[in-house]
Amino acid sequence: MTDNHFLSGLLLSTALNILAFAAALALGCRAKLGGRAELGLATLMLWNFLVMCPVYALGLTGHLEARTLALVSAPWFAVIVAVARGRTPLSMFAKELGLAAMELGRLPLDAFLVTLRARSFVSIGVLFTFMMLVWTLAGAYLGPSWKQWDALWYHEPIVGFTIQNHGFAIVDLPLDVAGAQKINGYPRLCEMTQLWFVIFTDRRVIDMVGHVAAPGLALSMYVLARRYTRDATLAIALGCAMVLMPACAKLLGSTYVDAHNAAFVLAGAHFATRPTLRIRDSLLAAICLTLAVGSKSMALVPVGMLGLVAAVRVLRLVRRRPLASIAAIAFGVALIGGMTASIYWRNWIHFGNPFWPELRYDNEKWGIHWPGQRDVGFDGIKTKIGLSDLFEYLYGVPGSLGRPLDQLFEYGLGVAWIGLPIAVVAAVLWVVALGRHLMGLVLGEPSWRAAPETRNLVPLALTLAAIVKFSPALWGARYQIAAVGLMFTFVAWAAGRRGFEVFGQGIAGGLTAMAFVSFFWMTPRNWLTWSETVAFAKLPFPQREVTPAADISPTMPGQNGSPVTTIAGLARERELAPGAIVAIPANYGIYMSLFWNNEFSNRVVYVPDAEDWLGELAKTNAVWTYCATGDRICRLLAEPDSGWELISPLDIERHGSVFRRTRW
Numbered sequence: 001m002t003d004n005h006f007l008s009g010l011l012l013s014t015a016l017n018i019l020a021f022a023a024a025l026a027l028g029c030r031a032k033l034g035g036r037a038e039l040g041l042a043t044l045m046l047w048n049f050l051v052m053c054p055v056y057a058l059g060l061t062g063h064l065e066a067r068t069l070a071l072v073s074a075p076w077f078a079v080i081v082a083v084a085r086g087r088t089p090l091s092m093f094a095k096e097l098g099l100a101a102m103e104l105g106r107l108p109l110d111a112f113l114v115t116l117r118a119r120s121f122v123s124i125g126v127l128f129t130f131m132m133l134v135w136t137l138a139g140a141y142l143g144p145s146w147k148q149w150d151a152l153w154y155h156e157p158i159v160g161f162t163i164q165n166h167g168f169a170i171v172d173l174p175l176d177v178a179g180a181q182k183i184n185g186y187p188r189l190c191e192m193t194q195l196w197f198v199i200f201t202d203r204r205v206i207d208m209v210g211h212v213a214a215p216g217l218a219l220s221m222y223v224l225a226r227r228y229t230r231d232a233t234l235a236i237a238l239g240c241a242m243v244l245m246p247a248c249a250k251l252l253g254s255t256y257v258d259a260h261n262a263a264f265v266l267a268g269a270h271f272a273t274r275p276t277l278r279i280r281d282s283l284l285a286a287i288c289l290t291l292a293v294g295s296k297s298m299a300l301v302p303v304g305m306l307g308l309v310a311a312v313r314v315l316r317l318v319r320r321r322p323l324a325s326i327a328a329i330a331f332g333v334a335l336i337g338g339m340t341a342s343i344y345w346r347n348w349i350h351f352g353n354p355f356w357p358e359l360r361y362d363n364e365k366w367g368i369h370w371p372g373q374r375d376v377g378f379d380g381i382k383t384k385i386g387l388s389d390l391f392e393y394l395y396g397v398p399g400s401l402g403r404p405l406d407q408l409f410e411y412g413l414g415v416a417w418i419g420l421p422i423a424v425v426a427a428v429l430w431v432v433a434l435g436r437h438l439m440g441l442v443l444g445e446p447s448w449r450a451a452p453e454t455r456n457l458v459p460l461a462l463t464l465a466a467i468v469k470f471s472p473a474l475w476g477a478r479y480q481i482a483a484v485g486l487m488f489t490f491v492a493w494a495a496g497r498r499g500f501e502v503f504g505q506g507i508a509g510g511l512t513a514m515a516f517v518s519f520f521w522m523t524p525r526n527w528l529t530w531s532e533t534v535a536f537a538k539l540p541f542p543q544r545e546v547t548p549a550a551d552i553s554p555t556m557p558g559q560n561g562s563p564v565t566t567i568a569g570l571a572r573e574r575e576l577a578p579g580a581i582v583a584i585p586a587n588y589g590i591y592m593s594l595f596w597n598n599e600f601s602n603r604v605v606y607v608p609d610a611e612d613w614l615g616e617l618a619k620t621n622a623v624w625t626y627c628a629t630g631d632r633i634c635r636l637l638a639e640p641d642s643g644w645e646l647i648s649p650l651d652i653e654r655h656g657s658v659f660r661r662t663r664w
Contacts, residue, residue, distance in 0.1 A: 012070060020073070020077050021101075023046075025101060026097060027080065027084050031280045037222050038270075039104065041219040044267075045287055048212070054069060057072070062168075069199060112130075114233065120509065121508070126236060126240060128515075128516065129240040132244065140254075145203050146563045147253060147255075150256060153593075155255035156255055158188050162192070164602075164603050185356035189294035189339075194209045203600070207254055210253060210256065210257075210259060211252050212260070213248075223270050224488075225489065228453050231505070234505070236508075238508075241511045246412045246519065250526045251478060265482035267288040271285035277317075279325065282314045282328045282329075285306070289307050293339050309459040309463075311333075351371065410477035413514040413518045417514065419491055434450060434454065437454070454493070463486060526557075531553065547562050549562075568650050576624065579602065581605050581622040582605070583624070583625040584605070588606075588656075591655065591656070605620050624658055626650060626658050643662055644662060647659060
């Protein structure tokens with residue numbers, strides 16, 4: 001892709017996103033929310049929902065192309081703006097949106113000023129969080145796209161195949177242990193958010209999209225915490241702690257979706273449990289939960305819990321507003337049910353297993369025979385580890401780094417040493433307060449009744465308990481980001497009790513200090529140092545996208561560099577024109593994203609094993625093909641009369657090589 005093409009695509013993407021943001025902000029303003037933080041949270045959720053509407057409409061119908069997406073999206077956003085405007089004079093409406101946008105833009109500065117006036121150590125945390133986001137965003141642009149294996153395995157390929165097929169069509173892929181079928185069976189909403197930017201530009205922006213989750217995560221934690229504490233400084237500290245949690249911070253500059261999913265779940269939790277629920281709040285909750293269930297399978301449990309809570313609360317409004325209440329429930333069921341069906345019903349229709357390809361399950365009594373890769377209860381799905389071992393690893397940090405469960409470190413020192421112990425004590429006190437409240441109701445003692453915020457914690461506590469109970473991997477901190485946020489609500493509740501203000505300030509300062517330490521102890525380190533950033537900045541694109549870490553610095557982690565060899569990467573950009581075919585065998589490795597050029601404009605085609613594999617390969621008209629190191633296909637391709645010549649190893653670990661066609 002030429003720089004002119006990239007710049008024109010960037011301008012188009014920017015214009016569309018400004019229009020989408022205006023539409024989301026207009027709807028948020030019409031919702032008459034409780035403050036700037038809540039408005040900001042609603043706007044972010046609505047933006048993500050609004051941009052996904054045309055993506056899904058075109059993707060499900062097989063018409064998802066850059067030009068068509070732009071032509072559909074622009075009038076869609078304009079219609080939303082017009083509807084939100086209603087009969088308000090245009091000048092007044094524009095002024096309202098402008099002022100609201102300026103207020104939202106001031107939120108980071110105001111958070112810093114609030115903590116600075118309070119002479120709180122959290123002010124440094126706010127500044128550090130902002131600087132970290134700017135730094136990792138720049139690094140995501142300059143650094144090659146990689147940052148852990150799942151990106152190459154299925155996150156980027158979901159984007160690649162969707163662009164290639166102009167939609168969500170089932171892709172012909174091998175049924176192997178390497179898990180290519182994840183591309184067909186996994187939820188894809190966050191990858192489609194990445195596509196929303198990439199389809200107009202190219203691969204260099206794909207790792208930047210995760211940063212969209214950061215403000216949503218911080219704001220959702222802040223508004224939840226403020227419900228239970230009068231101390232704005234503590235709520236701000238908890239919001240920053242969520243973003244600085246290693247499980248979140250290390251993934252923002254990658255295609256991993258865990259932080260994004262957590263932001264959706266926590267935002268849904270906020271709107272579904274708002275102390276005074278209005279119809280418009282239930283609609284926002286439905287939108288957030290739809291985004292959550294569309295982004296990750298592990299969201300099914302919290303979405304089910306919170307969706308039920310919201311539905312029951314809306315039903316209580318039926319007498320007062322029957323039509324609006326029924327319409328709101330129908331809206332929520334249609335959105336959440338439709339998104340769920342687009343994943344699990346689709347999998348059942350095509351593969352006979354709603355949880356394809358991950359779970360294999362057989363039950364003769366119920367007549368269930370779900371094909372898949374791993375049995376329910378297998379160690380890779382339901383980790384067989386006791387709580388004592390879990391805590392041994394968790395509180396063995398940093399000594400436990402490098403041991404089997406070193407992902408526990410991604411919770412960070414603040415969660416382990418401050419958040420979790422205080423939350424456990426707070427939960428016990430909360431149960432006592434709730435029990436006293438129930439006894440007061442039975443015995444007619446009004447003085448025993450708990451405060452409204454104490455009762456309001458019930459649905460959040462039940463949701464947290466359900467997540468912990470049904471989670472397949474408590475050792476994986478990135479899977480539990482939303483659970484940590486719900487846990488922090490108990491911290492806010494405990495520190496929000498009258499007379500505990502000093503205690504709350506201690507928690508805020510401690511979380512901030514430990515967030516600094518955890519960030520710099522992050523293992524592996526996904527952020528770039530100053531010298532690494534300068535080195536990448538000096539390289540022109542696409543050279544920097546195909547530059548391995550070893551060419552930048554001997555101390556640079558390998559996954560901060562390019563996964564593709566420089567020779568293969570540059571040849572890929574020169575030779576794979578739009579529509580050019582790269583053929584892959586069943587033994588393709590886990591590096592599928594490397595088969596696309598940087599603008600995802602070529603095609604990747606699977607050629608199943610056959611006795612005359614070269615003959616089957618010729619039928620595809622492929623210009624490139626791949627073989628795994630030592631595979632028989634490599635020997636076939638290397639024969640003098642095969643019609644193919646070796647280019648180079650494809651990946652820096654030399655698991656396989658690419659060949660170009662020489663006989664036309």
